Amino acid sequence: MMSKTHIAVGMAAALAIAPTGSPEACVAAVVGGSVGGVIADCDITPSRAHKDALIGRIIVVVIAVAAFVADRYYNAGLCDYLIGHLGVELVAGIVLFAALTFLGAHTDHRSFTHSIVAMAAFCFAVYLICMPLLPYFAMGYASHLVLDVTNKQDIRLFWPLRTQVSLRLCRAKGVTNTVVMIVGFATTVLLLAYRLQLITLLV
Numbered sequence: 001m002m003s004k005t006h007i008a009v010g011m012a013a014a015l016a017i018a019p020t021g022s023p024e025a026c027v028a029a030v031v032g033g034s035v036g037g038v039i040a041d042c043d044i045t046p047s048r049a050h051k052d053a054l055i056g057r058i059i060v061v062v063i064a065v066a067a068f069v070a071d072r073y074y075n076a077g078l079c080d081y082l083i084g085h086l087g088v089e090l091v092a093g094i095v096l097f098a099a100l101t102f103l104g105a106h107t108d109h110r111s112f113t114h115s116i117v118a119m120a121a122f123c124f125a126v127y128l129i130c131m132p133l134l135p136y137f138a139m140g141y142a143s144h145l146v147l148d149v150t151n152k153q154d155i156r157l158f159w160p161l162r163t164q165v166s167l168r169l170c171r172a173k174g175v176t177n178t179v180v181m182i183v184g185f186a187t188t189v190l191l192l193a194y195r196l197q198l199i200t201l202l203v
């Protein structure tokens with residue numbers, strides 16, 4: 001699937017497990033779900049000339065900035081958490097996250113980063129950096145693997161085993177991708193409004 005689709009579905013999956021009436025959880029779900037939704041594709045490097053991956057990264061940065069503003073507006077506490085946990089664990093988490101991203105950028109597309117092992121390692125890094133983001137990041141990451149498994153192109157879900165996994169249901173680009181992206185964004189907007197108790201349609 002394409003990056004916008006992964007971001008949309010990642011946020012929707014994360015918001016699905018967020019508690020209602022908690023702006024703090026919504027901010028964490030949007031940040032964790034969007035980053036978790038696309039980080040597996042850090043194995044698509046600029047040298048591999050993939051415009052879609054670049055767009056995905058720009059969108060995630062925009063979402064992160066918007067979430068930072070929302071964090072201050074709702075006094076959601078994510079920034080306060082980070083400031084309050086400055087220390088060895090935070091630095092270790094950032095170093096691990098950067099190292100995994102670097103490793104991913106130097107491995108084949110849909111191999112290491114598209115595995116359960118990499119998901120666990122990235123989740124551990126996020127746990128060290130900002131624990132409140134962990135469940136939402138994990139949901140975003142899991143949604144990426146689930147979506148990519150449906151594609152015709154294999155992923156190495158059980159890396160380092162060489163087993164290739166694919167349900168061969170659809171192409172990464174195309175009508176299915178567009179439909180899933182629209183449903184993902186629509187679900188994100190509805191869930192966000194519901195979680196923030198702006199609407200009560202889903203009661």
Ligand SMILES: [Zn+2]
Pocket residue numbers: 001040041110114144148
């Ligand atoms: Zn992928």
